[in-house]
Amino acid sequence: MNDLKQKLLLSYLQSKLLVPAAKQPDLMERAVQITRIQKALKNQVLESPGPAAEGRAWLSVNAMVHSYYFNEKTQSNIGTYIWEKNEPIIFNNSLFQDMPRNHTIQMIEAGPVLSMSYQDLLDLRNAFPEIAQHMEELSIQKEQSYQDRIILLNAPTQERIIHFEADNPLFSQVANSTIKAMHLGICRQTYDRAKKQIKNQK
Numbered sequence: 001m002n003d004l005k006q007k008l009l010l011s012y013l014q015s016k017l018l019v020p021a022a023k024q025p026d027l028m029e030r031a032v033q034i035t036r037i038q039k040a041l042k043n044q045v046l047e048s049p050g051p052a053a054e055g056r057a058w059l060s061v062n063a064m065v066h067s068y069y070f071n072e073k074t075q076s077n078i079g080t081y082i083w084e085k086n087e088p089i090i091f092n093n094s095l096f097q098d099m100p101r102n103h104t105i106q107m108i109e110a111g112p113v114l115s116m117s118y119q120d121l122l123d124l125r126n127a128f129p130e131i132a133q134h135m136e137e138l139s140i141q142k143e144q145s146y147q148d149r150i151i152l153l154n155a156p157t158q159e160r161i162i163h164f165e166a167d168n169p170l171f172s173q174v175a176n177s178t179i180k181a182m183h184l185g186i187c188r189q190t191y192d193r194a195k196k197q198i199k200n201q202k
Contacts, residue, residue: 005037008061008114012086019130027128034120040113047105052098056115058089063111064174065089067103068182077104079183081142082171092139094118108175153185157194160184 009031013019019027040046046058046065058065065083070076080103083089093099095118107113116124125131148167152160164184165172172180181191 001037002032004112005035005114006032008037008059008112009035012059012061016086017130017134019128023128023130027124030124030127031116034116034124036115038113038115040107040111042107042110044107044110045104046107046113046115047101047103049100049102049104051100052094052118055091055094055101055118057095057118057121058105059086059114060089060107061086061112061114063107063109063113064171065105065107066171066175066179066183067105069102069104076187077182078185079179081146082168082183084170088135088138090121090135090138095121106179108171108179149183157184157186157190158198161191161194161198 006028010028013024013028013031017027040060040063047056049069060083062085064085066079067081067089068077068079071078081089089105091101091103094101125135152163155163161184165180177191177195178188181188184191186194
């Protein structure tokens with residue numbers, strides 16, 4: 001597993017981070033020491049709500065991941081974020097502002113997952129400006145996708161499903177009806193009924 005960890009870290013470093021070649025050995029050495037690797041199962045929960053200090057940054061290299069929170073008022077799970085393969089999973093309000101984590105992070109597919117503690121990530125960020133810049137770019141992208149989703153949730157159900165699945169084709173292929181319904185703000189039964197209606201209209 002250690003060889004796989006090094007291979008996955010190196011692949012991400014070389015493809016996603018603009019770190020000068022002279023800095024890469026030092027970054028790799030530090031990253032390997034503080035990174036965990038695990039084999040995660042389909043639908044496995046990686047992280048549950050809790051204190052910020054116990055939070056971790058995750059990277060699912062070959063499998064999609066999503067998050068949700070439990071709405072006490074409606075007694076239902078509400079989808080919040082979707083991460084593509086090889087996309088870092090970080091909650092900035094917990095990382096930088098020490099706010100409690102209120103999301104559950106769950107695998108959609110099975111695959112190897114890397115993770116490191118928030119404190120270790122902050123230490124790396126302080127040591128390598130390139131990581132700080134990369135994290136800022138990721139944050140902007142995620143915020144935009146979240147805002148787009150908020151707008152979409154105001155659309156009629158069938159229109160919402162059509163646009164959501166067009167914008168998230170891979171997620172729509174691999175996620176089950178319950179998970180897709182979470183991110184559409186509806187229950188599974190409503191999702192299944194609307195999908196049948198959409199199919200019959202074609």
